[in-house]
Amino acid sequence: MLCLGSWLKEFVSLNQGVSYQEVADALTMAGLEVEGLYEAFGDLKRGVISCVVEEVSELKGSRKLKLTRCFDGKEKRTVVCGAPNVKPGMIAPLVLPGTALPNGIVIEEKEIMGVTSQGMLASMQELLLGEDGSGIWDLSSLGVDTAGVPLGEFYDLDDWVLEIGITPNRADCLSVLGISREVSALFSSPLNVAPIMESAERGRGKHIDFPVTIESPEFCMRYMATVIRGVKVQESPAWLKFKLLSMGIRPINNVVDCTNLCLLELGQPLHAFDLNLLKGPEIRVRRAGDGETIETLDHKVRTLTSDMLVIADRDRAVAVAGIMGGANSEVSENTQDVLLESAWFEPNQIRRTRKALKLNTEASYRFERWVDPKNVEIALRRCADLITMIAGGEIQGEVDSYPRPYRDRTVRFRPERIRRLSGIEVDDQEQIDLLDRVGFKQVEGPKEDGVVEVSVPSFRFDVSEEIDIVEEIARLKGFSEIPTLSPRGDLVQSSVQAPMIDFIRTIKDIFIEQGVFEIISYSFCSRRELDALGFPEGHEIREPISILNPLTEEHSVMRTSLVPSLLQAVRRNISRKNLNLRLFEQGRCFFKDESSPTGVREEERLMCVLTGKRFPEHWAWQDNDVDVYDVKGLAENCLRKLRIKDWSFKVAEAPLPYYSDDCFAYCVTDDGSIIGCIGRISPKCLSFWDIEVPVYALELNLETLIKAPRVPKNMEPLPKFPASERDIAVVLDDAITYGELEQFISELDVDYLEDFFIFDLYKGKPIPKGKKSVAIRFIYRAKDRTLTDEEVSMTHRTLVDSILKRFEAELRA
Numbered sequence: 001m002l003c004l005g006s007w008l009k010e011f012v013s014l015n016q017g018v019s020y021q022e023v024a025d026a027l028t029m030a031g032l033e034v035e036g037l038y039e040a041f042g043d044l045k046r047g048v049i050s051c052v053v054e055e056v057s058e059l060k061g062s063r064k065l066k067l068t069r070c071f072d073g074k075e076k077r078t079v080v081c082g083a084p085n086v087k088p089g090m091i092a093p094l095v096l097p098g099t100a101l102p103n104g105i106v107i108e109e110k111e112i113m114g115v116t117s118q119g120m121l122a123s124m125q126e127l128l129l130g131e132d133g134s135g136i137w138d139l140s141s142l143g144v145d146t147a148g149v150p151l152g153e154f155y156d157l158d159d160w161v162l163e164i165g166i167t168p169n170r171a172d173c174l175s176v177l178g179i180s181r182e183v184s185a186l187f188s189s190p191l192n193v194a195p196i197m198e199s200a201e202r203g204r205g206k207h208i209d210f211p212v213t214i215e216s217p218e219f220c221m222r223y224m225a226t227v228i229r230g231v232k233v234q235e236s237p238a239w240l241k242f243k244l245l246s247m248g249i250r251p252i253n254n255v256v257d258c259t260n261l262c263l264l265e266l267g268q269p270l271h272a273f274d275l276n277l278l279k280g281p282e283i284r285v286r287r288a289g290d291g292e293t294i295e296t297l298d299h300k301v302r303t304l305t306s307d308m309l310v311i312a313d314r315d316r317a318v319a320v321a322g323i324m325g326g327a328n329s330e331v332s333e334n335t336q337d338v339l340l341e342s343a344w345f346e347p348n349q350i351r352r353t354r355k356a357l358k359l360n361t362e363a364s365y366r367f368e369r370w371v372d373p374k375n376v377e378i379a380l381r382r383c384a385d386l387i388t389m390i391a392g393g394e395i396q397g398e399v400d401s402y403p404r405p406y407r408d409r410t411v412r413f414r415p416e417r418i419r420r421l422s423g424i425e426v427d428d429q430e431q432i433d434l435l436d437r438v439g440f441k442q443v444e445g446p447k448e449d450g451v452v453e454v455s456v457p458s459f460r461f462d463v464s465e466e467i468d469i470v471e472e473i474a475r476l477k478g479f480s481e482i483p484t485l486s487p488r489g490d491l492v493q494s495s496v497q498a499p500m501i502d503f504i505r506t507i508k509d510i511f512i513e514q515g516v517f518e519i520i521s522y523s524f525c526s527r528r529e530l531d532a533l534g535f536p537e538g539h540e541i542r543e544p545i546s547i548l549n550p551l552t553e554e555h556s557v558m559r560t561s562l563v564p565s566l567l568q569a570v571r572r573n574i575s576r577k578n579l580n581l582r583l584f585e586q587g588r589c590f591f592k593d594e595s596s597p598t599g600v601r602e603e604e605r606l607m608c609v610l611t612g613k614r615f616p617e618h619w620a621w622q623d624n625d626v627d628v629y630d631v632k633g634l635a636e637n638c639l640r641k642l643r644i645k646d647w648s649f650k651v652a653e654a655p656l657p658y659y660s661d662d663c664f665a666y667c668v669t670d671d672g673s674i675i676g677c678i679g680r681i682s683p684k685c686l687s688f689w690d691i692e693v694p695v696y697a698l699e700l701n702l703e704t705l706i707k708a709p710r711v712p713k714n715m716e717p718l719p720k721f722p723a724s725e726r727d728i729a730v731v732l733d734d735a736i737t738y739g740e741l742e743q744f745i746s747e748l749d750v751d752y753l754e755d756f757f758i759f760d761l762y763k764g765k766p767i768p769k770g771k772k773s774v775a776i777r778f779i780y781r782a783k784d785r786t787l788t789d790e791e792v793s794m795t796h797r798t799l800v801d802s803i804l805k806r807f808e809a810e811l812r813a
Contacts, residue, residue, distance in 0.1 A: 002247040003179045004040060005160040007265075011180035012189050020160040026186045027164065030475045032173055036163035040246050044127060045152030047099025047107075049073065050139050052147045053090040053121075061113050068121065070094060073148015080117040085135035091144050092136045093127065093151060095120040102128040102245050128242040129155065161246055169462040171369035175267030178459070185437035185476055196266070200378045203385030208397030211282035217403040219309045220285045220321070221344040222376050224400045226384045227275060229337045231255060231393035240390065249362070255331050255338060258386040260362075267459075268342060268371055268379030269363035271311075271319060272387075273329040275337035280314035283339070285321065285401075292317060295327045296359070308353045309345065322350045322367040323359055338387065342380035344373045372459035373406040409456040410443055413469040416450055421467075422474040423482045428452070434476040435469070500604060503706050504586055507606060510638050516582045516608055521565035523587060524555035529564035532688035534657030540591050545600060558590035562607040562699070563658060567681070567689045570609060574691065580612030586702075604702040608634060609681075611695045628663050631678045631698040635667060638700070639675075645709040646670040648739050649678070658685040659697075667700075669708050676700040723754060723781040724792045728800055732809035734763070734772050741774070744806055750799050752780040752787060773812050 005020050014023070024034035039045065055069040059080060068079050068086060072094055079094070086092070095107045096119050107120050120126075125133030144154050151157065164179065172178045177193070184191040205226050214220050236244075236257040244251050249260050259270040275281055288304035294317045295301050302320070304310065309321040318329040322345035331338065351368040354360060377400070384395050415428040426434075432442050432452060439457035447453055456463050463472065474482065508518060524547060535541045544557035559565065562585050573581055586606045593601035610630050615621040632649070639647055647669045655664030656677065664679035681695045738758055745756060760775035767773050778799070780792050803809060 001164045001166045001174055001179070003162045003164060003176055004243060004246045005162065006040075007176050007243060008162075008180055008183065010195070011177060011192055012184045012187070013192065014183070014187055014189055018187065020162065023183060023187075024162055027162075027179070027182060029479060030182060030186055031167070032170065032179070032182060033165040034162050035165050038161045038163070040159040040161050041102075041152065041157035043100045044102070045157050046150055047096050048093050048122070048127065048151040049096065050091055050144050050147055050149045050151075050154070051077070051094035051121075053086060053088055053092055056086055056088055059113060059115065065112070067115060070119075070121070071147050072096075073146070077118040078115060079119050079121055080112045080115060081121045081136070083121065083123065083136040085138070086121060090136065091139040091147075093122045093139060095122050101126065102242055103251075104245070125238050127151075128238045128245070131238055159246075168369055171366060171371065171461070172267070172459040174366050174369065175263075176265050178267055181438060185434075188437070196378070196382055199385045200381035203381035203383070203388070203395065205381075205384065205395040205398035208399055210397070210399045211280065212399050212401045213282070213284045213286075214401050214403055215284060215286040216309060219287075219346045219349045221346070221373060221404045221406065222400070222402045223283070223285055223341070223343040224376055224380050224398060225283060225342070226340040226380055226398040227337070227396040228340060228384060228387055228393045229275075229396050231336060231338055231387060231391040233331060233333050233335050233391060237390065253331065253333070254391045255335070255387055258383050258390060259340070261386065262379050262383040263362060263366070266375055266379045266382065267366060268375045269322065269366055270379060270383050271325050271341045271363075272331050273318060273325070273339040273341065274331050274335045275339045276335075277329045278313040278318065278339065279316070281339070282314050283341075284312045284314075285343075286310060286312055288317060294318075294320065296320060296324045297327055297330060298324070299327060302357055302359070305356070307349075308356070309349055311341070320353065320357065320359070321345055323354055323357070323364045324361050338393070340380060340384055340387070342376045342383070344371060344376055370461040374458040406458060408458070409464070410453050411456055411463060411465060411469060412447065412451050412453045413466040414450055415452060417466065418470050418473055421470050422477075423485075424474060424477055426473065426477055430477075431473050434473055437476065438472065440469075440472070500702070500706060504604065504702065506642070507638065507700070507702070508586060510641050511584050511606075511608060511634070514634055514637060516584045516634070519566070519569050519583050519585050521569070521585060521587075522555055523559055523590070524550070525557060525559045525564045526554045527557055529554075529568075529688070530557070530560060532658075532685060533561060533563060534682075534685065543592055545590055545592060559587075560589050560591055562587060562589065562605050563681075563685075563697075566607055566609045566697075567686070567691065567695070570611060570695060571689045571691055574611075574693070579693075580616065582608075582610050584608035606700045606702055608698040609695055610634075610697075611693055625694070626696060627694075628678060628680055628696050631696045632665075635676065635678055635698050635700075639667070642705070643711040643713070644669070644675070644705070645711045647675065647708070648743070651737070652677075655679060658682055673704055673708065674701070675705045675708055719781055719783070721782060721784075721786045723779050724787055724789075726778045726780070726792065726796045727759075727775060728778075728803075729760070729773050729775040729812040730803060730807070730809040731767060731771050731773050731812050732807045734770050736807055738774065741776070741803070741807070745799070745803070748799065748802060751795050752782055752792070753778060753795070753799070754781045755779045767812075 020037060024037050028034050049072055051070040051072045053068050053070050057067045059065040059067045065080055065082050066086060068081050070077050070079055097107055097109045100106045110117050121136050123133045123135060124130030124137045142154055166173050173182060181191055210227060212223055212225060214223055233253050233255055236251050236254045240257050240261060241251040244257060244260055247264050251257050255272050259272050263269050287306050288308045288310045290306045292304045293301050310317040311319040311321050317326060319325040345367050347368045347370050350364055354364045354368060388395060415431050418431060419425060435454055440454040443453040443455055530542055530544060533541060541560045544560050546557050550556040566583060566585055569583055570581060588602045589605050591601045610626045614624045614626050647667060649665040650668050651665045655661060658681060659679040660682045666674050667676040668674050676699050678698045681697055686695060756776055756778045758774060759777050762773040778796060780787060
């Protein structure tokens with residue numbers, strides 16, 4: 001909802017010094033969020049400057065256009081102009097290239113009959129600042145005598161537009177009057193509706209015997225119409241066009257523009273028919289016939305159904321009720337007599353029709369949210385007065401069909417309960433005064449002690465019970481008045497969950513430190529995604545817990561694996577050309593468990609996926625793809641930082657079904673507990689998510705991992721003596737893993753051996769087929785002295801001999 005500031009001030013006189021920003025802040029704090037605040041004349045203030053017309057000559061080849069040379073204070077410009085009053089020495093407004101006029105047209109440098117026009121000399125009417133469109137605006141009448149002065153410095157253009165987000169329950173604020181009513185209450189300024197009521201009184205017509213029949217009163221509570229004869233349809237005056245344009249409505253003609261002005265001003269949609277195009281003439285408010293068609297004002301033929309409401313004349317539909325008029329009764333420049341409509345239509349019916357026809361309009365937007373039933377006649381008469389004032393003509397009379405009169409409602413509330421629920425100390429009388437500001441009047445009469453009864457204004461359909469009054473008083477008094485209190489209560493932390501929470505936080509930090517990005521997804525997935533993992537029927541992975549009221553079919557069951565959400569993230573990123581991914585997710589998986597009191601077992605899991613390049617593109621880094629050793633390294637770093645004791649990778653003969661057979665290993669502890677796994681996701685599984693690149697994964701079962709034995713923390717001083725290093729390269733069978741080597745060396749308990757690690761792996765010539773070369777570095781150090789070369793060599797020789805003998809290996813030359 002857009003609201004023009006100057007229009008707002010026609011209803012509310014704000015105290016001097018109150019800025020539009022303060023108004024915006026107050027509305028936002030009262031529940032009407034102001035999403036934007038824009039200058040109404042922003043482009044004109046800066047894009048239109050005064051200029052001196054220095055030369056005027058005929059434009060070659062044209063009888064009407066003239067060629068002018070203008071000085072804008074900095075440079076001379078050539079401007080083509082057709083105004084009859086342009087002359088040398090004239091001070092005129094120059095619209096610079098790139099400036100948008102109020103009607104939305106952007107002025108650009110343009111070639112006209114071989115001459116480049118560098119802007120536009122404008123009239124008051126073209127700038128929508130007056131009605132004079134007969135020629136160029138002579139700025140000397142304003143005392144301007146120099147070139148280069150921006151329009152905003154010598155003409156009052158201080159007007160703003162508020163963009164307000166209106167929630168569905170506040171349809172009363174879909175008008176300038178509605179917003180003004182709120183501002184009036186918030187700033188304790190009187191609401192001035194006298195001009196509107198005086199205008200409506202002038203537009204009142206005598207009752208005439210014009211045939212109006214409401215055949216579907218369940219869809220139409222009230223229908224009023226006014227007949228105006230002798231109008232002259234033409235362009236609207238500048239002030240009217242500016243109001244409409246500033247609030248996002250395109251001007252059409254003076255009659256239609258008056259209906260749109262009243263819609264924006266009062267929130268009541270109206271429609272004007274060409275009376276002479278109505279058959280009869282008469283009006284019937286009826287259901288459409290199945291298959292009945294109508295060409296609407298957007299010149300599209302629409303097929304209707306029997307649950308839609310139409311406005312019809314004697315023979316055919318002439319409008320889709322409350323949504324859009326028909327082309328067969330459209331007001332045009334030939335129109336002389338007008339039938340002006342104002343009605344109240346049932347919101348749900350309007351919503352169903354609008355959705356079925358896929359036809360959104362300003363009228364349907366308001367009708368389907370509720371319009372004020374008592375505003376029907378005021379808006380009709382106000383619009384009739386405007387039309388006769390702007391388009392001429394005479395009001396012949398009006399007709400009012402009101403089969404279901406609106407009944408006023410009241411609400412009772414307890415001021416003490418208001419104070420208790422809102423937390424705001426506001427006395428009884430102040431509560432009544434606050435409500436009175438927005439139209440809730442106290443109802444006198446007998447009632448229980450401590451109870452107040454107020455009448456609900458007809459424009460506030462959203463207020464029906466006491467709790468609604470609590471909200472009204474709280475927002476009018478100010479939500480900032482609610483005292484800030486610290487919550488009080490015993491904080492009980494589960495002795496079981498607290499360690500897991502800390503454990504999860506620690507693991508997340510470990511992965512983030514290694515450059516892996518965390519994702520967070522729903523705990524739901526689809527059955528098809530779980531079936532795609534390849535487990536046999538009956539497996540717990542394929543027996544998820546169904547959701548009773550799922551959002552979509554893709555979120556119909558609780559997940560039993562983190563694989564679907566991570567592969568979905570991989571696919572989404574790859575489709576957006578984000579090819580190098582390091583992602584992890586930590587979350588719960590849910591399994592059916594009859595032994596659980598809830599019938600559900602929840603397990604904390606973590607999964608990490610890698611794909612693409614190992615390093616970002618850089619001249620100093622190798623262009624290598626990630627592989628299984630990258631996830632292996634992530635697992636090793638994680639388990640090492642967690643100080644997990646005695647674990648290793650075990651290649652499995654039967655990997656999980658969604659992993660490749662030749663690239664999978666479990667992470668197991670010495671007691672055989674499986675704490676996780678690593679591997680490459682199988683191409684068959686990836687194809688379900690349309691992923692064509694290799695994806696490597698690491699999974700950890702946090703429920704098992706948290707129970708794994710830990711290496712105790714031991715603090716040791718930094719070594720005082722230097723270390724000695726020895727390297728060997730041994731050729732051994734390809735089937736022997738580094739894990740076997742590592743375990744054997746660790747169990748030897750070699751003197752002075754501080755550490756060892758592999759630093760090279762080679763296959764190929766001259767290494768025999770079925771063999772590989774493994775290079776290992778050994779680090780020796782004594783804690784009490786510097787080792788001699790002989791001591792290191794003797795110990796190292798013994799160690800190497802043991803390795804060669806155990807694995808039937810050879811030293812590589």
